[in-house]
Amino acid sequence: MKVAVQVTCINDAMFPDTGKAVFTLLRRLGVQADFPAAQTCCAQPMVNTGYLDEAVPVVRNFVDAFAGYDAIVTPSGSCAGSVRHQHSIVARRSGDDRLAAAVAETSPKVYELTEFLVDVLGVTDVGAYFPHRVTYHPTCHSLRMLGVGDRPLRLLREVRGLDLVELPAADECCGFGGTFAVKNAETSTAMGADKARHVLDTGAEVLVAGDNSCLLHIGGLLSRQRTGVRVMHLAEVLAGTEEA
Amino acid sequence: MSATFVGMPAFPAAAREALSDTQLRRNLAHATGTIRAKRAAVVGEVDEWEELRMAGAAIKDNTLRHLDEHLLRLEKSLTDRGATVHWARDAAEACEIVASIAKQHAVDEVVKVKSMATQEIGLNEALATQGITAWETDLAELIVQLGDDLPSHILVPAIHRNRAEIREIFRDKMAAAGRPAPDDLSDRPAELAGAARLHLREKFLRARMAVSGANFAVAETGTLVVVESEGNGRMCLTLPEVLVSVVGIEKIVPTWSDLDVFLQLLPRSSTGERMNPYTSTWSGATEGQEAHVVLLDNGRTRALADEVGRQALRCIRCSACLNVCPVYERTGGHAYGSVYPGPIGAILNPLLRGTGVDDQVDSLPYASSLCGACFEACPVRIDIPEVLVHLRSKVVDAHRSAPKAEAVAMKSASWVLADSKRLGLAERGMGLAGRLLGRFGRKVMPGGRRALGRLPWPGSLWSNARDVPAPPAESFRAWWRREGRR
Numbered sequence: 259m260k261v262a263v264q265v266t267c268i269n270d271a272m273f274p275d276t277g278k279a280v281f282t283l284l285r286r287l288g289v290q291a292d293f294p295a296a297q298t299c300c301a302q303p304m305v306n307t308g309y310l311d312e313a314v315p316v317v318r319n320f321v322d323a324f325a326g327y328d329a330i331v332t333p334s335g336s337c338a339g340s341v342r343h344q345h346s347i348v349a350r351r352s353g354d355d356r357l358a359a360a361v362a363e364t365s366p367k368v369y370e371l372t373e374f375l376v377d378v379l380g381v382t383d384v385g386a387y388f389p390h391r392v393t394y395h396p397t398c399h400s401l402r403m404l405g406v407g408d409r410p411l412r413l414l415r416e417v418r419g420l421d422l423v424e425l426p427a428a429d430e431c432c433g434f435g436g437t438f439a440v441k442n443a444e445t446s447t448a449m450g451a452d453k454a455r456h457v458l459d460t461g462a463e464v465l466v467a468g469d470n471s472c473l474l475h476i477g478g479l480l481s482r483q484r485t486g487v488r489v490m491h492l493a494e495v496l497a498g499t500e501e502a
Numbered sequence: 503m504s505a506t507f508v509g510m511p512a513f514p515a516a517a518r519e520a521l522s523d524t525q526l527r528r529n530l531a532h533a534t535g536t537i538r539a540k541r542a543a544v545v546g547e548v549d550e551w552e553e554l555r556m557a558g559a560a561i562k563d564n565t566l567r568h569l570d571e572h573l574l575r576l577e578k579s580l581t582d583r584g585a586t587v588h589w590a591r592d593a594a595e596a597c598e599i600v601a602s603i604a605k606q607h608a609v610d611e612v613v614k615v616k617s618m619a620t621q622e623i624g625l626n627e628a629l630a631t632q633g634i635t636a637w638e639t640d641l642a643e644l645i646v647q648l649g650d651d652l653p654s655h656i657l658v659p660a661i662h663r664n665r666a667e668i669r670e671i672f673r674d675k676m677a678a679a680g681r682p683a684p685d686d687l688s689d690r691p692a693e694l695a696g697a698a699r700l701h702l703r704e705k706f707l708r709a710r711m712a713v714s715g716a717n718f719a720v721a722e723t724g725t726l727v728v729v730e731s732e733g734n735g736r737m738c739l740t741l742p743e744v745l746v747s748v749v750g751i752e753k754i755v756p757t758w759s760d761l762d763v764f765l766q767l768l769p770r771s772s773t774g775e776r777m778n779p780y781t782s783t784w785s786g787a788t789e790g791q792e793a794h795v796v797l798l799d800n801g802r803t804r805a806l807a808d809e810v811g812r813q814a815l816r817c818i819r820c821s822a823c824l825n826v827c828p829v830y831e832r833t834g835g836h837a838y839g840s841v842y843p844g845p846i847g848a849i850l851n852p853l854l855r856g857t858g859v860d861d862q863v864d865s866l867p868y869a870s871s872l873c874g875a876c877f878e879a880c881p882v883r884i885d886i887p888e889v890l891v892h893l894r895s896k897v898v899d900a901h902r903s904a905p906k907a908e909a910v911a912m913k914s915a916s917w918v919l920a921d922s923k924r925l926g927l928a929e930r931g932m933g934l935a936g937r938l939l940g941r942f943g944r945k946v947m948p949g950g951r952r953a954l955g956r957l958p959w960p961g962s963l964w965s966n967a968r969d970v971p972a973p974p975a976e977s978f979r980a981w982w983r984r985e986g987r988r
Contacts, residue, residue: 265978267919271929272971274978293982299919306872308894309912315920323922344891402874431828435871440963442869445517447967448832449871478968481947488948 261291262324264332264368266470267299273470279497280333280371286499287379291331296323302340305348307437314352317345321360330367331374333493335400336469338370343403370400371493372409372468382412387500389419393462394492395453395476397469398431410468410492417495425465426456434475447479454479457487465489505652506627510839512865517833526662526834533661534825540774541822541879548770558767559883561760562752562816566806572721572754573797579724583786585793590748592800597628599796600713600746604634607744609711615728615735616640617715618656618819619748619798621841622854625713636713637679637705639734641698648675654835654843656821657772662834665689672697680704702734712738716749717818718764719795722757725785726795729768729778736782746794751802752815764818767881772820801854810892811853816882817846823876823886829869838866845876849889857893858900867893907960922979929977936973947971 261284265277277293284291301316320341324330332338345365349358375381394414400406414422433439433449440446453476457465465480467473470491477489510516520526545551565572577587590596604612612629614620614636626636626647638647645660646653649671653659660668672683672694681701687693714735716726726747728735739745755761769778787793806812824830824844835843839862842850848866855863867890870876876886898909905913918924936954945953953969956962964970976984 267925270925270978271932272973274974274976274981277978278981293979293987295979295982296922298922298925301919304912304916306891306894307908307912308867308891308896308898309909309916310895310898312912312916316916319920319922343888347891398871398873398875402878429875431871431873431875433828433871435873438868438871440960442514442517442829443963443966444514444521445829445833445869446871448521449828450968474971475968477947478964478970481945481953481969482967486948490949 259328260326261289261329261331262294262327263291264297264300264324264330264337265293266332266334266337268471268474269333272474273491276333276470276491276493279491279493280331282497283384283493284331286385286497287375287381289379292327294323294327298323300337300340300345301348302337302344303436305340305344310348310351313348314357317348317361318357320345321357321364324364324367325360327367329369329374329378330364331369331371333371333491334469334471335370335397335404335406336471338368338373339399339403341365341368370404370406370468372406372413373404375413376409383416384413384496386417386496386498387419388417388495388498390463391421391423391461392464392466392495393423393425393457393460394428395425395432395457395465395467395472396428397467397472400468401429406468413492413496414466418500420495423460423462425460427452428456432472432476434472436471439475446475450475450479454483454485458485463487464495466492466495468492505650506624507652507839507841510836510862512862513837513839513869514865516837516839517869520833520837523834525664527832529662529664530831530834533658534831537658537774537825541771541825544770544774544776547776548766554763554767555881555883557763558818558881559813559816561755561763562882563813565754565756565760566752566812566815569751569754569806572756573751576719576721576724576754577797579721580786580795581724583724585724585786585795588794588796590796590798590800593623596623596748596796596798596800597625599794600625600748601629601632601634603744603746603794604629604711605632607711609634609709609744611635611637611709612711612713613637613639613705613709613738613742614643615712615714615738616643616730617713617748618841619715619750620713621653623748623798623800625748637709639702639705639738640730641695641732641734644698644702645671648672648679652836653841655824656819656842656844656846657824658821662836665691665694668694676701706734706737706741709738709742711744711746712742714739714745714747716747716753717768718761719749719754720756720758720761721754723785725758725783727761728782729765730780730782731773731778733780736780739782739784743790744792744794746796748796748798750798750800752817768818768820771822771879771881801856804856805850805853808853811849811889813884814846814849814853814889816884817850818882820881821846822879822881826875826879827870828873828875829871838869845870845886845890846884849886849893852893852896853889857896864897864900867897926977926979929980932973933975933977933980937975939972945969
């Protein structure tokens with residue numbers, strides 16, 4: 259099976275450690291994955307803000323970059339959701355039949371990281387070690403757009419040393435929402451403040467999620483409030499071992 | 503009693519004000535939290551809930567596909583059973599029809615059954631200009647009307663008020679509108695309801711004309727259906743000599759067996775009850791009463807013409823989407839500037855009124871984080887996030903001739919993101935800038951990463967409330983290349 263990793267633009271530019279963690283993890287599980295260097299972004303920022311014309315060249319780049327792979331793994335529920343549900347809309351808008359066909363070929367091969375681990379590789383114990391008290395935020399697009407269900411929790415429960423505590427109102431949006439966070443900055447902050455309060459209520463040292471964009475928002479609030487709680491991408495937790 | 507939504511600011515500005523209202527925030531969090539839990543419990547009892555949702559969506563879609571035929575059938579059934587059918591293209595026509603019926607009967611007051619359609623067209627205000635007073639008889643509508651306030655929720659229009667506030671409104675305002683509130687009125691719910699009951703009884707017995715909407719209109723039999731909890735609706739529907747019902751053309755269902763599906767979906771989704779206390783049905787005119795039905799378009803055919811947006815016409819006004827929406831829960835309904843607030847309002851208003859003509863309406867598709875909770879709760883499976891994104895693209899397209907800063911930014915982002923070499927260069931620039939800025943930002947975030955200081959506009963929209971980690975010195979792709987992985 260030829261596997262590629264879509265590192266995602268935000269991970270590439272802001273959170274390279276998440277990309278590195280995905281490769282560490284996959285290698286440990288015996289998967290040799292590629293990073294197709296032609297990749298950039300899934301086009302979600304444009305699509306969700308309403309700029310469909312601007313999304314067309316980005317989607318075209320996506321399908322070109324990932325052509326020929328059997329599976330495309332991404333450490334982002336949001337980007338996986340965007341590829342699966344929005345690329346066809348963008349392709350239709352472009353009027354380019356070849357692009358539409360390429361999208362139909364590529365989109366079903368995109369897996370959010372936990373889907374790939376649990377459904378394709380069939381593992382929940384990835385041999386990880388992370389001796390901390392952790393709470394998990396199921397990001398909206400993982401939860402509702404993809405329906406990853408309890409896959410992330412099943413993976414976390416197998417991590418040695420990890421004390422998993424339940425997050426109150428876990429399925430409520432943190433208020434990030436892409437450009438929503440700047441177009442409706444106050445509302446976004448009010449939602450994030452409530453999320454941060456719930457995180458504090460758990461007494462966890464670390465908040466874990468499968469989307470760095472949501473964590474950028476919640477983590478930014480937790481840091482500004484000097485709570486001492488850090489945020490981490492799920493891939494980085496799963497990549498950790500006793501040696502490293 | 504003339505509050506209207508006219509002149510409301512765009513959503514972000516209206517929301518800002520609502521967010522600072524602590525009383526409102528508490529009232530909303532309490533009310534939506536309670537109703538969310540109730541809904542979840544009764545929906546959880548139904549094993550075939552998902553099948554019911556699919557059936558509801560399918561019936562509505564099929565009906566909308568042949569809406570013209572069903573409407574003509576409804577008109578014939580109604581006329582055959584003695585009702586008079588009127589067609590109204592817009593709000594002004596509909597209000598004029600109702601006013602002229604009132605004048606024919608020389609009435610200067612009407613009692614009203616809670617109805618979204620009549621609020622949408624501003625009927626009470628239009629009647630007032632013609633010297634006709636419209637009395638709302640639903641408890642929450644009464645609270646809003648007496649308080650010279652605006653509704654903020656589809657099902658619970660006074661959700662933003664708590665019982666202490668309601669007591670004050672009743673004591674201050676009831677006397678001017680009819681029977682006054684008792685002097686010793688407390689804020690116990692039973693006493694408040696009792697005061698409203700006595701106040702309203704007087705109006706029911708006096709009124710010669712009533713105005714209602716309809717939750718459903720059954721084409722095959724010409725039957726209108728009103729679903730309610732308080733019994734005030736049945737009083738209005740049965741006591742007066744003249745009954746006028748304003749019905750949106752999307753309210754139609756072809757047969758009684760179709761109705762069955764919706765009578766299961768609606769109460770559980772809206773009030774969190776297995777069945778609502780009162781369901782009134784009437785076919786045409788009943789003996790001793792003159793019945794009129796005003797079939798209202800007011801933008802519905804515009805919405806129908808929108809391939810993606812037309813699914814919003816499935817809406818049965820249950821308000822489940824409002825109660826689960828994290829944006830609504832914090833901003834309340836007034837911020838949406840319409841009688842249709844929340845997620846459904848964010849799509850329905852632009853669909854009914856059109857995009858690109860009004861800044862307030864154009865702000866609504868952006869009043870969502872696209873979290874998807876509304877789609878999950880919707881009993882007729884309206885994919886609200888999908889329609890929101892679609893409407894955002896219509897807003898953007900409507901303004902393409904005069905591009906904003908945002909459009910320029912999106913165009914440049916698109917140019918950078920269409921080619922990995924350009925992105926690689928941009929990331930190197932970010933890395934350098936980050937190292938420079940990181941020196942000024944002395945704060946270290948939990949986990950050890952350095953934070954940037956507060957950013958200039960538009961970055962300030964982000965950094966005013968949140969710390970921003972400094973960009974890494976090396977992007978992932980630069981690391982990959984340096985490691986010589988491939």
